Amino acid sequence: MLRIVNRVLIGIIGLALVALGGSVLAVGLGVRPPSWWIHDGRHDVLLSDAERTRWRDHGWWWPTVIAVLAVLVLLALWWLAAVLRRRRLTEVLVDTGDGQGALLRGRALEGVLAAEAGQLDGVDHAQVLLTGRRGTPEARVQLLLEPHVDPGHALHLLTAEALAHARDSAGLAALPAEVRLRGVKHRAERVS
The missing domain is CATH 1.20.5 (Single alpha-helices involved in coiled-coils or other helix-helix interfaces)
Structure with a gap:
């Protein structure tokens, strides 16, 4: 609903500005304005000296x-x-198989996906953000990997397990994901 209100307001304001600007341009180019218009001719000003210095x-x-x-x-x-x-996806449309559908909170799916990705072998921490539309969500995943992990293997585990489970459980045809991998930086510790 908010998206529709924004588009309508932007459209109305844009049309008003185009109409006003176009009419001022037309009067400036020599088109004769109607008698009720705020400008009388091409040498007329928006504010006269009396109006401008009145206050x-x-x-x-x-x-x-x-x-x-x-x-x-x-x-x-x-x-x-x-x-x-860019807003976080608040709900995901889940295909229930009976032609209807159900709504799943976006944060719930993010939490489950982050928890499952965080339990993968070699993943220290995972964050997930869902964007897109409720029927076609997209995931942004950030994985913090342990130093010994092969990034390709971690990415394969994420797509084959966590993302596949989320896609299948929500009944989605596809769940595209943008994955960012980072390695854990450990502080140096003194060994005696």
Whole structure:
């Protein structure tokens, strides 16, 4: 629902800005505007000298204008960051086999997948993040490997066991994964 609201708001704001900018450009290029339009002709300004200097003598005017514009810029940046941020998948659609389906919490599947990956031979720690859509989730897996482990073998165990179990138990056709492998860095210890 939030995604739909964001798209509708972005569409409305975009259309308004394109219409306003296009009309100002058209008036600037010499198109005769309607009588009710805010500009009279190509040499007209947005704010006349009288309108611009009307509040100059009031000490509250310019700090208020600057504060309101700063708040609007901060809100626009916050909204842009919220829209562009990759979100964690909250639920996964599980095929129950009867044509219906069930919803599984994304964090539950992440936890089970991380626990199973963490128990693999040579894996010190595992983290899992699910992204994508609820019908086609994608996994981001980070494995912290022990120093003696072959990374290829650890990757094979992850795909053949943990990811395959998660895919099969959720009834997914595929579970693509981006896997990042890192080695454990042990601190040097003094041996006597």
